[in-house]
Amino acid sequence: xxxxxxxxxxxxxxxxxxxxxxxxxxxxxxxxxxxxxxxxxxxxxxxxxxxxxxxxxxxxxxxxxxxxxxxxxxxxxxxxxxxxxxxxxxxxxxxxxxxxxxxxxxxxxxxxxxxxxxxxxxxxxxxxxxxxxxxxxxxxxxxxxxxxxxxxxxxxxxxxxxxxxxxxxxxxxxxxxxxxxxxxxxxxxxxxxxxxxxxxxxxxxxxxxxxxxxxxxxxxxxxxxxxxxxxxxxxxxxxxxxxxxxxxxxxxxxxxxxxxxxxxxxxxxxxxxxxxxxxxx
Amino acid sequence: xxxxxxxxxxxxxxxxxxxxxxxxxxxxxxxxxxxxxxxxxxxxxxxxxxxxxxxxxxxxxxxxxxxxxxxxxxxxxxxxxxxxxxxxxxxxxxxxxxxxxxxxxxxxxxxxxxxxxxxxxxxxxxxxxxxxxxxxxxxxxxxxxxxxxxxxxxxxxxxxxxxxxxxxxxxxxxxxxxxxxxxxxxxxxxxxxxxxxxxxxxxxxxxxxxxxxxxxxxxxxxxxxxxxxxxxxxxxxxxxxxxxxxxxxxxxxxxxxxxxxxxxxxxxxxxxxxxxxxxxx
Numbered sequence: 120x121x122x123x124x125x126x127x128x129x130x131x132x133x134x135x136x137x138x139x140x141x142x143x144x145x146x147x148x149x150x151x152x153x154x155x156x157x158x159x160x161x162x163x164x165x166x167x168x169x170x171x172x173x174x175x176x177x178x179x180x181x182x183x184x185x186x187x188x189x190x191x192x193x194x195x196x197x198x199x200x201x202x203x204x205x206x207x208x209x210x211x212x213x214x215x216x217x218x219x220x221x222x223x224x225x226x227x228x229x230x231x232x233x234x235x236x237x238x239x240x241x242x243x244x245x246x247x248x249x250x251x252x253x254x255x256x257x258x259x260x261x262x263x264x265x266x267x268x269x270x271x272x273x274x275x276x277x278x279x280x281x282x283x284x285x286x287x288x289x290x291x292x293x294x295x296x297x298x299x300x301x302x303x304x305x306x307x308x309x310x311x312x313x314x315x316x317x318x319x320x321x322x323x324x325x326x327x328x329x330x331x332x333x334x335x336x337x338x339x340x341x342x343x344x345x346x347x348x349x350x351x352x353x354x355x356x357x358x359x360x361x362x363x364x365x366x367x368x369x370x371x372x373x374x375x376x377x378x379x380x381x382x383x384x385x386x387x388x389x390x391x392x393x394x395x396x397x398x399x400x
Numbered sequence: 401x402x403x404x405x406x407x408x409x410x411x412x413x414x415x416x417x418x419x420x421x422x423x424x425x426x427x428x429x430x431x432x433x434x435x436x437x438x439x440x441x442x443x444x445x446x447x448x449x450x451x452x453x454x455x456x457x458x459x460x461x462x463x464x465x466x467x468x469x470x471x472x473x474x475x476x477x478x479x480x481x482x483x484x485x486x487x488x489x490x491x492x493x494x495x496x497x498x499x500x501x502x503x504x505x506x507x508x509x510x511x512x513x514x515x516x517x518x519x520x521x522x523x524x525x526x527x528x529x530x531x532x533x534x535x536x537x538x539x540x541x542x543x544x545x546x547x548x549x550x551x552x553x554x555x556x557x558x559x560x561x562x563x564x565x566x567x568x569x570x571x572x573x574x575x576x577x578x579x580x581x582x583x584x585x586x587x588x589x590x591x592x593x594x595x596x597x598x599x600x601x602x603x604x605x606x607x608x609x610x611x612x613x614x615x616x617x618x619x620x621x622x623x624x625x626x627x628x629x630x631x632x633x634x635x636x637x638x639x640x641x642x643x644x645x646x647x648x649x650x651x652x653x654x655x656x657x658x659x660x661x662x663x664x665x666x667x668x669x670x671x672x673x674x675x676x677x678x679x680x681x
Binding site for chain 1: 407411497499500501502503504505506507508510528529532533536537539558559561562563564565566
């Protein structure tokens with residue numbers, strides 16, 4: 120595995136790299152969710168690139184940018200073991216040089232609800248901009264993202280379609296702990312008691328999905344099932360939402376697959392998770 | 401020359417096209433300025449692509465979108481004669497499909513003064529977005545733009561740098577009529593008397609440049625020289641500005657090359673022109 124810091128080095132390293140090229144963008148603090156993306160890329164692609172960049176523009180003031188876990192040595196070793204060919208770990212100045220002024224903005228409904236309402240739509244503009252840059256730098260045939268960040272995946276798919284970026288976006292299943300907790304770099308913020316409570320988030324999603332699968336048509340009933348489970352774990356959610364999996368428009372009457380999304384603070388960790396549920400007959 | 405309407409056809413047509421590929425983006429209504437860009441592309445590149453698309457998102461309400469001159473047959477013939485290999489003439493629906501939501505926004509000083517103040521900064525957001533799309537669709541090594549649209553060229557250079565689009569932007573000299581009038585598709589709106597008066601714009605630029613070359617250090621004096629010439633042609637400018645050629649920051653004391661920019665309505669044509677002047681000793 121080769122590690123490079125600059126955009127010019129990426130282009131140089133990929134000049135004669137065998138196609139197809141796959142990209143797994145990460146902010147480091149690798150967990151099994153990332154490893155699954157890397158394995159998928161390794162299966163699909165002749166050349167696997169991983170980016171490691173804690174992108175400041177997708178953090179709002181007061182969020183955890185300063186304390187976000189960073190351990191490049193560990194991440195590099197995990198990437199190497201997962202078969203990454205090229206690790207791109209740029210500085211902030213390399214990605215955002217002097218007089219940087221360009222933002223990729225996605226208007227309309229995709230950036231405003233859920234995470235956009237909680238973290239501000241500029242979170243997704245930061246994501247859209249850095250992903251556009253990474254796709255232009257690496258020019259991969261395929262880039263891999265996790266379903267845990269369902270809204271992010273939708274925003275990225277929209278940007279790639281709208282700006283005609285010639286990359287296929289693959290969204291891979293959420294990887295979970297034994298008790299259902301979605302793997303997340305922010306799980307590292309949890310102490311033991313919080314870690315146990317945090318399992319309530321995925322349990323709440325499963326309870327809501329079970330209600331829906333059992334034939335319930337009223338989304339409010341499913342939301343209540345999720346909220347009851349969260350309360351049992353003393354978790355006060357930022358949101359529990361049932362929305363269309365493509366448009367994120369709230370769903371009231373359940374007659375098609377629906378995205379159930381939850382965000383909640385557990386201790387100082389802000390955690391998100393989601394599930395797609397299919398109404399039973 | 402092959403003519404195609406869809407993005408998929410462009411990619412198919414360019415799959416085995418010899419490199420380097422050059423792109424000349426146009427809104428049609430070709431004039432000698434466009435032809436000079438095509439000739440330059442033909443000299444530099446093994447494959448020359450011209451896009452022909454009157455981009456609605458860069459027109460503000462009340463501007464000339466509806467009456468903008470369109471004659472694809474003539475433009476296609478001129479492109480063919482200039483040696484274009486591939487003409488990409490998409491529909492609006494091909495470029496902006498349902499639920500299109502993404503805009504490339506350039507913040508800071510480049511979009512706000514001059515044309516941004518007159519036409520609104522969303523003009524440049526429309527330009528930045530469509531050019532990003534065209535560069536992603538064609539993936540040229542080089543794209544060619546005219547110096548007449550000096551501010552547009554700066555915005556595009558900034559977007560290409562900031563988003564790491566792997567294309568070199570070449571800005572080619574303004575092509576002028578015998579009397580100095582900059583070639584523009586909008587010159588077609590001029591009647592004979594207006595056409596004669598319109599030459600006052602480039603004469604005003606040259607008079608200001610002459611004052612600067614003669615050693616004048618006060619930009620106000622140069623602006624007055626330009627305004628006097630415009631008045632002589634009964635032209636009331638929207639702006640006469642002396643600005644830094646890279647940042648567009650207004651210049652008061654002339655001690656380095658300066659961009660002199662003018663916008664004015666002549667009849668129903670809104671015309672722009674500019675010149676870079678170098679202070680004399």
